[in-house]
Amino acid sequence: MEAFKKLTGPILVLEQENIDTDQIIPARFLTATDFDGIGDHLFADWRLDADGNPVPGHVLNEARARRSQILVAGHNFGCGSSREHAPHALLGFGFRVVISSQIADIFRNNSQNVGLLPVVLEADQHARLLEMDGEEICVDLEQCEVSVRDADGSEQSWPFSIDPFARHCLLRGLDRFDFLNQAEDAIVAYEKNL
Amino acid sequence: MHGEKPVSEPESLFDKLWKSHLVKAQTDSTPAVIYIDLHLVHEVTSPQGFDLLRAKGIGVRRPGRTLATLDHSTPTLPPDAEGRRPYYTSQARRQVQTLRDNCREFGIQLHDWDSPSRGIVHVMGPELGATQPGMTIVCGDSHTSTHGAFGALAFGIGTTEVGHVLAKQCLLQTKPKSMRIKLEGKLADGVTAKDMALNIIRYLGMNGGTGYVIEYAGKAVRALDMEGRMTLCNLTIEAGARAGMIAPDQTTIDYLRGRPMAPQGADFERAAEKWLQLASDAGADFDSEITLDASLMRPAITYGTDPGMSVAIGEPVPQAATHSQAKALRYMGFSGGQSMQERQVDVVFVGSCTNGRISDLRAAANVLQGRQVAPHVQMLVVPGSESVRKQAESEGLHATILAAGAEWRLPGCSMCLAMNGDLVPAGSTAVSTSNRNFEGRQGAGSRTLLASPETAAACAVLGRVGSVADLEPAREAG
Numbered sequence: 001m002e003a004f005k006k007l008t009g010p011i012l013v014l015e016q017e018n019i020d021t022d023q024i025i026p027a028r029f030l031t032a033t034d035f036d037g038i039g040d041h042l043f044a045d046w047r048l049d050a051d052g053n054p055v056p057g058h059v060l061n062e063a064r065a066r067r068s069q070i071l072v073a074g075h076n077f078g079c080g081s082s083r084e085h086a087p088h089a090l091l092g093f094g095f096r097v098v099i100s101s102q103i104a105d106i107f108r109n110n111s112q113n114v115g116l117l118p119v120v121l122e123a124d125q126h127a128r129l130l131e132m133d134g135e136e137i138c139v140d141l142e143q144c145e146v147s148v149r150d151a152d153g154s155e156q157s158w159p160f161s162i163d164p165f166a167r168h169c170l171l172r173g174l175d176r177f178d179f180l181n182q183a184e185d186a187i188v189a190y191e192k193n194l
Numbered sequence: 195m196h197g198e199k200p201v202s203e204p205e206s207l208f209d210k211l212w213k214s215h216l217v218k219a220q221t222d223s224t225p226a227v228i229y230i231d232l233h234l235v236h237e238v239t240s241p242q243g244f245d246l247l248r249a250k251g252i253g254v255r256r257p258g259r260t261l262a263t264l265d266h267s268t269p270t271l272p273p274d275a276e277g278r279r280p281y282y283t284s285q286a287r288r289q290v291q292t293l294r295d296n297c298r299e300f301g302i303q304l305h306d307w308d309s310p311s312r313g314i315v316h317v318m319g320p321e322l323g324a325t326q327p328g329m330t331i332v333c334g335d336s337h338t339s340t341h342g343a344f345g346a347l348a349f350g351i352g353t354t355e356v357g358h359v360l361a362k363q364c365l366l367q368t369k370p371k372s373m374r375i376k377l378e379g380k381l382a383d384g385v386t387a388k389d390m391a392l393n394i395i396r397y398l399g400m401n402g403g404t405g406y407v408i409e410y411a412g413k414a415v416r417a418l419d420m421e422g423r424m425t426l427c428n429l430t431i432e433a434g435a436r437a438g439m440i441a442p443d444q445t446t447i448d449y450l451r452g453r454p455m456a457p458q459g460a461d462f463e464r465a466a467e468k469w470l471q472l473a474s475d476a477g478a479d480f481d482s483e484i485t486l487d488a489s490l491m492r493p494a495i496t497y498g499t500d501p502g503m504s505v506a507i508g509e510p511v512p513q514a515a516t517h518s519q520a521k522a523l524r525y526m527g528f529s530g531g532q533s534m535q536e537r538q539v540d541v542v543f544v545g546s547c548t549n550g551r552i553s554d555l556r557a558a559a560n561v562l563q564g565r566q567v568a569p570h571v572q573m574l575v576v577p578g579s580e581s582v583r584k585q586a587e588s589e590g591l592h593a594t595i596l597a598a599g600a601e602w603r604l605p606g607c608s609m610c611l612a613m614n615g616d617l618v619p620a621g622s623t624a625v626s627t628s629n630r631n632f633e634g635r636q637g638a639g640s641r642t643l644l645a646s647p648e649t650a651a652a653c654a655v656l657g658r659v660g661s662v663a664d665l666e667p668a669r670e671a672g
Contacts, residue, residue: 017518018400018500022632027613031267031285033241033292045634050620074518076401079434079500080632081611082336082350083239102401105370105436106336110352163368164223176354177246180362183218183227187364190217190229 001115003173006140007096012059012068013133019073020080021107025089038085039092059133069096070139072129076100078107078118087111097139099146101126112166113176117141125158141171204475207441208372208407211347211472215330217364225366231329233359234315235262235302237293238613239334239352244296246357254300255363261324262297262304264290265314267614270576270603279307282615300360313579313605316340316547320424321581323453327442327469332359337547337629339430342439343423344446345472347407349436370436371405371481374474376412379489384662386557387422388549388627388646390414391429392494392504397486400502403435406482409474410440414488420449421553428548429629432501441473493661496631496644497534498522503631507649507661510534525633526641527623534659537643541624542573542600542654543636544647546610549627550578552585554647558627559591561651562598564668568657573600574616576608600654612637625653 029041047060054061071090077100078086087110090098098111099119111118119139121129128148129137138147144167147157169176205213212228220226233256240262247253254260267286273279281287297304305312311322316337319325325341331348332338334356341348355365381390408430410423418426423440430438440446447466450456457465492506499522505512513530514520523529528537544550544558555577567573575595577583583605586592592602609616610628612635618624620639627650631642643659652662 015517016521017516020500020630020632022611022630022635026634026638027611030238030613031283031289033289034245035242045638050638076404076434079400080336080630082334082338082352084242084334084352084354102404104401104434105404106350106352110354113352113354163225165225165366165368168223176366177250177358177361179224180227180358180364180366183362183364186218186227187229187362191363 001169001173001175004096004115004117004141004170006138006142007069008136008138009069010064010067010134010136011070011072011129011132012065013130014059014071014073015130017074018076018079021078021083021086022080024078024086025083030083030085035085035088035092037092038089039094042089042093064134066094069094070099070137071095071097072099074100074130076102076104079104082106082110084110084114087114087116091116099126099129112163112170115170115173117170119146119160119162121146121158121160141167204477204479206372206474206478206480207345207409207439207472208347209478211328211330212369214328215347220369225368227364228330228367230332230359230363230365231259232319232324232331233260233363234319234331234333234338235260235356236265236315236333236335237289238266240296240356241289241292242353243334243356243360244300247300247360250361252361254302254360257301259363260302260360261319262293262302263312263315263318264293264306266607266611268606269614270606270608270616272604286614310580310584313581314547314550314607316428317550317578317582320344320420321453321579323450323456326450326456326465327446328472332365336431337428339436339438340424340428340547342427342430342437343420345439345442345469347437347439350431370407372409373403373406373435373482373484374409374411374480376483376485377410377414377488378412378485379414379487380417381414381488381491384648385491385493386646386648387418387425389494390488390491391426392496392501392644393491394486395429395433395502396494396504398433398502400432400500401434403430403433406435407437407439408435410438411474412485412488415440416443419553420445421551424551425548429501432629442469493646493649495534495649495659496642497526497528499525499631499633501629501631501644504644505534507534507659537623537659539571539625539653539658540622541618542567542571542650543576543609543624543626543628544650545574545576545578545608546628547578547607548629549647550576550582552582554627555582555586555591556589558647558651559594561648561655561662561665562600563594564670565598565655565665567599567654571654571657573654574603574609575600576603577605579605609636611635612640618642625650625659
């Protein structure tokens, strides 16, 4: 997993609420046995027509979409299935951060496991970001804050909370499996009592 | 006070299961390590999990606690004369072969095509008695919540975690919050567990359960049979909660007695005694408590693109209040205030881990008995497992279904997520007994209305949206 500390860059906004994992990666792309190239199918039914050609005018088909590493999405992002293909598709497309006012449990867990940073902001802060498509912001995991620039040039920072262990692993690019592996003695002891 | 025994704090079902599976307690900076009693595996979300084992050079820690099946990518049409199964793509065929190879390499029991028990993972586990009260159960599938119907703590995980469980039989978890939903009163005749679940999701919203484990309690829940309880717990994820659970009672015990993987004889009676102790203690604490009156619930059908967007059959489509709701109505081709009964139905799907069990097929067949599916409707009935298929065929349900003009298929997830080629065409309207009405869920451009098996069968006969109450009396059997 690639470490994540701090990222400054333009945001891409998808303001739709309740974006589910079937939208992020439709089920027909789940028959592969690895995650290679899965980013090419991100939001396939929104961004591509039945022949696989880009839908003209869709924000995800703009040149900036592939350059943007921060996705800001409507409330309750990532609901639905447990497919880890969803965060992998977002990473494969080029995103490192997804920001919303609510992120579904399993998707959030999966994201943290594969190195995509899920950030949940307060509703008013989130609403503000939804109006800032294409503008630059800074996401700082060390400080746990998102910074935006006001029209007058002054900076505003919003704190966010994240599971401390997920933060620890993301900051260092650590595989959570190693922590689980260190629990071997405790697992052996538990199994003795089964 | 000196000399008195300490009084233990009352605990919920969830608290008891969480505590009894703690390998290492949670700290301020690290998650808990919890032990997993049963790991269910299918072909779609497991390949990269097995790759983790190979990368680390390790095996499956507890093959005996791991159970695999083929369900998602499998065709529901029979093999050809040479025995070749009609897989949708060569990649799907390869994915199934990959699970077969992985199970052989790592010594895991796989219910392959030749198994009389093969089925949708959440239908098969309970049928075999592999699912038991007091267990922790995971699977790389969000509808693992189904198994909570037995008083298990069961939830879906991602593929990285599938690898973790294969390797260590444990998971890193932070304790979720707890919610109890009490369903008081009695469901009216013709109102099913599916309708109850859709009513609850409508009430909570599709994110109202996020961060919670939900325990269902109350008279209306106790009155449900195990298959109804599975339907209710299955749909818990559609309100955003990872797990739904119901305390084990006599209904649970009666269902499990004699199942092949359940304890047998005196062991079973001992286990049953323990299972009955799992119920939440009086005074147990929940982070949130809700009471709903089940007697007010009516048969429900969805009109939008999330399972929370439902109405009682007969109610008009609600007006859109937000941009997202307006987008959902546009996708579905509905407008606010419109009667749903005007909508022509093109496809009807009865099946899935939500409603693909024997009672669901009986309910659908009962409606189809002496009636015909409307000529313009394609109706698929897909049993949830080989056991369900055999039982249905022994009762002659398949004959009723075929005589009505519907198709009788082989078990699998099928049209619920349409990754096996059982597709709803773009722009077509399907009434489905499955769990998700997301955009394109049943095929790109498909429009899904979720309902109970009774309602789905009625819609197939009517050729439009309606309920059992709208049907003409059935033709007498000759």
